[in-house]
Amino acid sequence: MMRDFISARTRTIPPSGIRRFFDIVQEMDDVISLGVGEPDYATPWVACEAGIASVEQGQTSYTSNRGLPELRTETSRYLAKRFGVHYHPEDEMLITTGASEALDIAIRAVTDPGDEILIADPSYVSYSPGVMLSDGVPVRVPCLMEDEFRLTPDALMEKITPKSKAVICNFPNNPTGGVMSREDYRGIAEVICDHDLLLISDEIYTEMTYDGEMTSAVQADGLQERTILINGFSKAYAMTGWRVAYLCAPKELCDAALKIHQYVMLSAPTMSQYAAVGALKNADLDREEMVTEYQMRRNLFVRGLNRIGLTCHLPRGAFYAFPSVKEFGISDVEFAERLLMEQHVAVVPGSVFGPSGAGHLRCAYAVSREDLREAIRRIEAFTTSL
Amino acid sequence: MxxxxxxxxxxxxxxxxxxxxxxxxxxxxxxxxxxxxxxxxxxDKIIRGYCASIDWEKAGEGVAAATVNLKVSPERDVGYDRIAERIARFPQVCSLRLISGEYDFEIRVTGRNIQDITRFVSEQIAPMEQIRETGTILVMKSYKENGRILYDRKEGERLLFSF
The missing domain is CATH 1.10.10 (Arc Repressor Mutant, subunit A)
Known part of the structure; x- marks a missing residue:
C-alpha cells in the first residue's frame, strides 16, 4: 500500500470546470466552438520572421533572467507610447513565459499564508488556484452586469478586512468583456491606496479595446508604485503558442518576482523573445487589422444575441460576449451542456469563472463571421425549443 | 469621412x-x-466600382500578364497626364501608375498569351512618340493578387476549449 503522495494543498484545488465539455466536444465533428480563449489569427509574419532569423543565427541559448535587453527596451517604449507610463527596462521589468507565469510569480512573491487576496469576479480561472497554492485566501469581489462588469469602489470596500493584502483584476475582462475607464481606475485607486493594498493588474487584452480610450491601471494617480502590471504578446499579436509576456513593477517587487522566476523558469523562450521584439517593432498594422476585425465580429455577434433574446451588454474589450440566460429558467451549466449536445455549439458556462458569472455564458467571438452567424442560428433553434 | x-x-x-x-x-x-x-x-467617387477577385489560371482561361515599365517624355503644360490618359484607354492595360525611379510609368498588361502581350507592347505602346523606352517583365506565376492568396494554405489548429 502506497501513501497518497498528492499534497493537501494541491488537493484543495478544484478540477477544471469544463473537463466534461471537452470530452464531449472531442466526439463531435460539426461543432462550432465559441469556447476558445485565443485569437484565430496566425502570428503576424514579421514576428515569425524575427523568431526564425534568431534561430538561423544560432540564438538558441538562455537569455538573461530578466529577458532580452532589447525586448525590455522595446516594451518600455511601447508602454510609454501607448499609455504614457514609464518603466525602467533595467530593473522594473521582467520577461516571463506567458502572462500565466507572470501571474503565478506575482502572487507567490506577495502572498503569505492567510493573506486575503481580493479577486474581481468573474475572473480568469487561474487567479483563485494561484492564491490557494500560496496558502492565501481568495476573496471574490462581484462585478455586476448593471455596472457593465466593472470593478466598483463600493464592491471592493465591502470585502476589505484587516487581512486584505492585494487585489487582482483583469480589464478588458475575460470572461465579460468589461473595461475600466481612467475614471473607473481612479475610483478604485483611492480605495487601494487608503487601505494600503497592492494591485496585480492583468492587462493582457488591453489592445482589444473598442469604443473608447485604451487604459491601464497604472495611469491612475498613486497606483504605479503599488501595482504589478502584467501584459504580453499572446492576445495583441496572436502569439499564444510562443509563451512570452512581461511583468512590470517597482524595483523591490520586480526583484522579488525575479527571485522566483530565476529558479522556476530561468528565462522565457529565446526564440519567442526575438519574435516579440519583431512584433513590437513591426506588427502594428497586423494588430490594428485584427482588432478592427474583432470589433466588427463583436458588433455582428452581440446584435445577433440580442435579436434572438439573449440579453447581452456591449462588451467594450477582449473578444468575449457574456450574455445572460437567466430568463430561460435553467442554469448556465445546463444551458451550455444542452446547447452543446443538441445544437453542437460550445460555450463556457459563466459560473466556471466565479459565482458572479452564474447565469451567463462566455462566448468567444474570435471565430469566423460565418461561424458566428451559424452559431446564432443554432442558439436560436435551441432557445425556441426550450 | x-x-x-x-x-x-x-x-x-x-x-x-x-x-x-x-x-x-x-x-x-x-x-x-x-x-x-x-x-x-x-x-464622391471614393468608391469607384465593385468587382470579383478571380484566379484566372484556375478558371482555365488562357491568361498571361506582364508588368511593363515605360520611360516617357512629359509634355509642356500637361506633364504626364495626356499620355497617361491615352495609354489607359487600352483595355489590355489593367493598371497604370506614375512611379519614381528609373522609369516613369508602370503598367500592368494582360492578354490571352505571351504573344498577345508582346505584340501589344511592340505595336501599340512602344511606337507612341512620347515613349522613349519599354521594359517588359513577364509574370510566370502569381501567388497573391489584390491581397488574396492564390494557393492552398494549411491553417493552424486551436484547442476547442481554452480559457
Whole structure:
C-alpha cells in the first residue's frame, strides 16, 4: 500500500470546470466552438520572421533572467507610447513565459499564508488556484452586469478586512468583456491606496479595446508604485503558442518576482523573445487589422444575441460576449451542456469563472463571421425549443 | 469621412456582395445609414466600382500578364497626364501608375498569351512618340493578387476549449 503522495494543498484545488465539455466536444465533428480563449489569427509574419532569423543565427541559448535587453527596451517604449507610463527596462521589468507565469510569480512573491487576496469576479480561472497554492485566501469581489462588469469602489470596500493584502483584476475582462475607464481606475485607486493594498493588474487584452480610450491601471494617480502590471504578446499579436509576456513593477517587487522566476523558469523562450521584439517593432498594422476585425465580429455577434433574446451588454474589450440566460429558467451549466449536445455549439458556462458569472455564458467571438452567424442560428433553434 | 465610413470601406473592399443587413451589423449601423453613407461615397467617387477577385489560371482561361515599365517624355503644360490618359484607354492595360525611379510609368498588361502581350507592347505602346523606352517583365506565376492568396494554405489548429 502506497501513501497518497498528492499534497493537501494541491488537493484543495478544484478540477477544471469544463473537463466534461471537452470530452464531449472531442466526439463531435460539426461543432462550432465559441469556447476558445485565443485569437484565430496566425502570428503576424514579421514576428515569425524575427523568431526564425534568431534561430538561423544560432540564438538558441538562455537569455538573461530578466529577458532580452532589447525586448525590455522595446516594451518600455511601447508602454510609454501607448499609455504614457514609464518603466525602467533595467530593473522594473521582467520577461516571463506567458502572462500565466507572470501571474503565478506575482502572487507567490506577495502572498503569505492567510493573506486575503481580493479577486474581481468573474475572473480568469487561474487567479483563485494561484492564491490557494500560496496558502492565501481568495476573496471574490462581484462585478455586476448593471455596472457593465466593472470593478466598483463600493464592491471592493465591502470585502476589505484587516487581512486584505492585494487585489487582482483583469480589464478588458475575460470572461465579460468589461473595461475600466481612467475614471473607473481612479475610483478604485483611492480605495487601494487608503487601505494600503497592492494591485496585480492583468492587462493582457488591453489592445482589444473598442469604443473608447485604451487604459491601464497604472495611469491612475498613486497606483504605479503599488501595482504589478502584467501584459504580453499572446492576445495583441496572436502569439499564444510562443509563451512570452512581461511583468512590470517597482524595483523591490520586480526583484522579488525575479527571485522566483530565476529558479522556476530561468528565462522565457529565446526564440519567442526575438519574435516579440519583431512584433513590437513591426506588427502594428497586423494588430490594428485584427482588432478592427474583432470589433466588427463583436458588433455582428452581440446584435445577433440580442435579436434572438439573449440579453447581452456591449462588451467594450477582449473578444468575449457574456450574455445572460437567466430568463430561460435553467442554469448556465445546463444551458451550455444542452446547447452543446443538441445544437453542437460550445460555450463556457459563466459560473466556471466565479459565482458572479452564474447565469451567463462566455462566448468567444474570435471565430469566423460565418461561424458566428451559424452559431446564432443554432442558439436560436435551441432557445425556441426550450 | 469618419471612422464608420472607413469601417464600411474596409467591409466592402473585402466583400462587396454581402447583404445590407450583414454590413449594417458589422458596422453597428442601421441599414438606412449604410445606404446613405455608401451612396455618398459613390457620389464622391471614393468608391469607384465593385468587382470579383478571380484566379484566372484556375478558371482555365488562357491568361498571361506582364508588368511593363515605360520611360516617357512629359509634355509642356500637361506633364504626364495626356499620355497617361491615352495609354489607359487600352483595355489590355489593367493598371497604370506614375512611379519614381528609373522609369516613369508602370503598367500592368494582360492578354490571352505571351504573344498577345508582346505584340501589344511592340505595336501599340512602344511606337507612341512620347515613349522613349519599354521594359517588359513577364509574370510566370502569381501567388497573391489584390491581397488574396492564390494557393492552398494549411491553417493552424486551436484547442476547442481554452480559457
Amino acid at each position: 469618419d471612422a464608420k465610413d472607413w469601417l464600411l470601406l474596409r467591409i466592402l473592399e473585402e466583400d462587396s456582395t454581402q447583404e445590407l443587413s450583414e454590413v449594417a451589423d458589422l458596422a453597428d449601423l442601421t441599414e438606412a445609414e449604410v445606404k446613405d453613407r455608401v451612396s455618398a461615397m459613390e457620389d
